[in-house]
Amino acid sequence: MAMKLTTYQQEMLDGKHGETKQFCMERLSDFGKAVEAEEMVDLVLVLNACPIYSEDRRNPETAEKLAAYDLGHSALYDPIFKMKDAHVADETGTACGNDPYFVQLDKVEEKGYPWNFEIPGKGSFKVDDEMVDDFRAGYDKLLDHGWLPWLSCNPYLNTRIPKMGEYAASSESSAACYINTILSARTNRESPVNTVYCAYTGCMPKYGTHLDENRAAKCIVELDDEVRDNVKGMADFGALGACIAAKAENRIMAVLNLPKNLSAGATKNLISCASPGMNDPMLHLMGITPESPTLEAAFKGNMPKNPERYKVTMDDIIEMYQYLNNLAPAPGPDRAKPVDIVIVGCPHATFDEVREVARLIKGKKVKEGVQLWVQTDTPTYFMAQQYGDTKAIEDAGGKIYHQTCMAMTPFRHYPENIVIATSSFKYVKLGAGFGSEGTTWIYGNPESIVMAAVTGVFTPTARWDYWNRPREERLASEKDRPLYEVPVPMIG
Amino acid sequence: MEQTIAPRPTEMTTQEQKIVLTGIARSKGKAKAEAMVFSHRFGWAFNHVGNEDGKVLTAGWDHQGESVTGKIVVYPTVTGSTSGAVSLYFKVKQSKHGPAGLICREIFPFDISGAIASEIPAVDKLDQDPITTIKNGDIVEIDAPEVGQKATVTITRRA
Numbered sequence: 001m002a003m004k005l006t007t008y009q010q011e012m013l014d015g016k017h018g019e020t021k022q023f024c025m026e027r028l029s030d031f032g033k034a035v036e037a038e039e040m041v042d043l044v045l046v047l048n049a050c051p052i053y054s055e056d057r058r059n060p061e062t063a064e065k066l067a068a069y070d071l072g073h074s075a076l077y078d079p080i081f082k083m084k085d086a087h088v089a090d091e092t093g094t095a096c097g098n099d100p101y102f103v104q105l106d107k108v109e110e111k112g113y114p115w116n117f118e119i120p121g122k123g124s125f126k127v128d129d130e131m132v133d134d135f136r137a138g139y140d141k142l143l144d145h146g147w148l149p150w151l152s153c154n155p156y157l158n159t160r161i162p163k164m165g166e167y168a169a170s171s172e173s174s175a176a177c178y179i180n181t182i183l184s185a186r187t188n189r190e191s192p193v194n195t196v197y198c199a200y201t202g203c204m205p206k207y208g209t210h211l212d213e214n215r216a217a218k219c220i221v222e223l224d225d226e227v228r229d230n231v232k233g234m235a236d237f238g239a240l241g242a243c244i245a246a247k248a249e250n251r252i253m254a255v256l257n258l259p260k261n262l263s264a265g266a267t268k269n270l271i272s273c274a275s276p277g278m279n280d281p282m283l284h285l286m287g288i289t290p291e292s293p294t295l296e297a298a299f300k301g302n303m304p305k306n307p308e309r310y311k312v313t314m315d316d317i318i319e320m321y322q323y324l325n326n327l328a329p330a331p332g333p334d335r336a337k338p339v340d341i342v343i344v345g346c347p348h349a350t351f352d353e354v355r356e357v358a359r360l361i362k363g364k365k366v367k368e369g370v371q372l373w374v375q376t377d378t379p380t381y382f383m384a385q386q387y388g389d390t391k392a393i394e395d396a397g398g399k400i401y402h403q404t405c406m407a408m409t410p411f412r413h414y415p416e417n418i419v420i421a422t423s424s425f426k427y428v429k430l431g432a433g434f435g436s437e438g439t440t441w442i443y444g445n446p447e448s449i450v451m452a453a454v455t456g457v458f459t460p461t462a463r464w465d466y467w468n469r470p471r472e473e474r475l476a477s478e479k480d481r482p483l484y485e486v487p488v489p490m491i492g
Numbered sequence: 493m494e495q496t497i498a499p500r501p502t503e504m505t506t507q508e509q510k511i512v513l514t515g516i517a518r519s520k521g522k523a524k525a526e527a528m529v530f531s532h533r534f535g536w537a538f539n540h541v542g543n544e545d546g547k548v549l550t551a552g553w554d555h556q557g558e559s560v561t562g563k564i565v566v567y568p569t570v571t572g573s574t575s576g577a578v579s580l581y582f583k584v585k586q587s588k589h590g591p592a593g594l595i596c597r598e599i600f601p602f603d604i605s606g607a608i609a610s611e612i613p614a615v616d617k618l619d620q621d622p623i624t625t626i627k628n629g630d631i632v633e634i635d636a637p638e639v640g641q642k643a644t645v646t647i648t649r650r651a
Binding site for chain 1: 517518519538539540543544549550569570572573574575577578579580581582583585586587600601602604605606608609639640
């Protein structure tokens with residue numbers, strides 16, 4: 001079945017708007033046939049990966065480096081870079097940009113960053129100069145083509161904010177999930193192949209989560225009041241997101257009884273943690289998701305009489321913490337594990353997360369030999385500079401950077417046997433699969449991991465002594481709590 | 493979702509049996525190669541299957557340590573990063589350690605686009621469950637002439 005195209009789309013396909021648009025349209029049409037799409041949608045945002053632009057990919061030495069640095073997407077741009085009329089569709093309002101990549105372009109030679117660092121006694125790592133030059137060449141090419149290579153995980157927060165009902169193409173899963181869930185704009189977890197092509201056409205086949213029927217909730221996940229009142233830290237929200245996705249067995253779900261006033265960071269962490277493993281990047285957060293004012297709306301009008309219901313309890317959250325800390329467990333006793341790297345910001349830290357780290361580290365010193373890394377997007381990076389957060393972090397010996405992220409460096413070539421403490425679910429969950437030999441992980445809230453950067457040793461806070469007790473015992477101990485104390489245990 | 497369909501009568505010879513399945517072509521092409529069957533969700537991203545050597549890296553997966561190079565890979569559907577689409581392309585087109593074709597119960601869209609870019613055939617929605625019907629080591633032939641149209645998968649099993 002052929003897709004219905006608008007006049008302009010048909011003209012692009014016929015080559016009336018130049019070689020590049022025709023080249024991309026042909027490929028998108030093929031894909032449209034495969035997914036049985038009936039029409040195209042216009043896009044407001046395209047998010048994919050910046051290419052490494054190599055003159056000669058076949059040169060054995062370059063090819064070997066590319067195998068380590070390239071995700072596989074770079075060569076897709078080669079035919080487009082050869083075309084004279086290549087320009088993205090930004091004049092029609094499609095903002096096109098990219099995920100982070102492996103260096104902050106103006107600090108390549110500086111030490112103590114993921115692209116150039118040393119762990120005493122374990123080894124060092126520095127990115128390859130040729131790859132940096134080629135990345136810069138790719139970045140410049142994209143600028144020429146009208147891209148806005150923002151190198152950020154979350155442009156939806158501050159760079160191009162899609163509105164309800166608009167369409168986007170994000171090959172960053174966490175961004176796709178946020179755009180669908182919080183903004184009610186529509187995107188698939190898009191293929192990085194398609195996002196190269198649809199940037200130049202500004203449109204793509206309508207399929208998957210673009211369509212109402214594929215956005216419908218299939219079940220309900222409800223939070224216990226105890227969960228609602230005690231989930232506080234960034235890592236808690238990650239664990240909560242993971243529990244929600246697990247309860248729904250990675251199907252789209254409607255979520256009830258969420259905490260009020262979620263911060264930007266909490267929202268991002270909750271959602272990005274539900275996204276790995278969920279092929280349909282969508283949650284209906286009741287009271288938050290604009291397109292789902294009621295459960296009927298979340299089920300898109302097909303709500304069964306008794307929808308499946310699941311409960312998330314505090315025990316689930318604790319179990320998820322334990323699971324994450326056992327995926328690639330760091331060596332050392334339970335109460336004190338030495339750390340090498342403490343990292344915050346995957347997906348890129350929001351401004352409230354950066355501020356939190358600055359507040360926790362202010363006036364303290366990062367222990368010699370330990371790295372404290374905060375990674376964020378460009379607007380937040382400059383805000384942090386403006387408002388003193390950068391100074392607080394750097395005075396303490398930590399580093400804050402933008403445009404890049406540790407996982408986008410050739411992480412497999414880091415020194416062996418390093419211990420990384422993070423508040424990012426994504427790092428632990430995905431990183432446990434692609435670190436260097438012997439890389440181990442600790443998952444904890446910013447309070448405890450920033451403290452680990454200061455002492456060099458990760459110690460869970462008193463909060464866990466409380467939560468590890470059986471429920472009855474916990475509730476009994478609450479009775480002895482003087483009224484003027486905070487009603488919930490300290491976060492750790 | 494497990495399908496339980498009785499295997500259809502097959503042409504028996506003394507040495508080998510043949511089974512013919514029909515499905516839908518999601519990426520067009522022809523391929524004939526040995527099958528490599530995964531019973532669980534599988535992904536092409538560089539952390540699951542090495543870009544430089546095509547070896548299965550993920551602990552606990554079927555065929556860990558084996559190479560997918562030149563095989564027809566059979567799996568239920570995708571798991572893991574969207575970058576699987578471009579990692580598949582890299583393995584097929586650049587490091588030459590990619591598969592010869594894909595067969596899924598239900599192929600996820602980003603794997604479709606990876607297969608189209610790699611110019612290897614991909615087929616799903618077969619009339620029998622490929623995960624149980626196809627065995628490791630079977631010689632499988634995919635004939636997928638046109639995207640969105642009927643495709644055939646011929647399985648040859650040595651007795």
